[in-house]
Amino acid sequence: MGVSRGTIWRLVKSARKKVAQALTEGRPLAVTNGL
Template sequence: MPGRRMGWRVGRPRKPRIVRFDISGKITWVPLVNGLPAQKSPPIILEPDEFEAYRLVYGHGLTQEEAAVKMGISRGTLWRLLVSARRKIGYALENLAPLIIEPKTETP
């Protein structure tokens, strides 16, 4: 398409999300079968904001509205993050796939 560069985002800029869980390095959960790492599926990447939404709602028992306020996003956005996180975690558990949470790298 003329006038568009690859990598440019169409629409509104992404609103910053508040992630209070300190992710200082890559966190990897590897399923074990009889004490040995399972190598059935490629790793699943869980974004820090997906993990934060999941942690606040299911770990801390907050409502979606309360969690959205803590993260500085709308309830609808929080709901989409929860759907994505549940889907990824469910897939990783069912398929014995490693689950990786990586810190976000800021892009200029």
């Protein structure tokens, strides 16, 4: 892929935080294709 493992884990951590906030605070969750 050409992406470091650290970068992938930071993206996963950020995504998990956003999903948790959306579920607990009733916020909308937008999923887009950032490619």
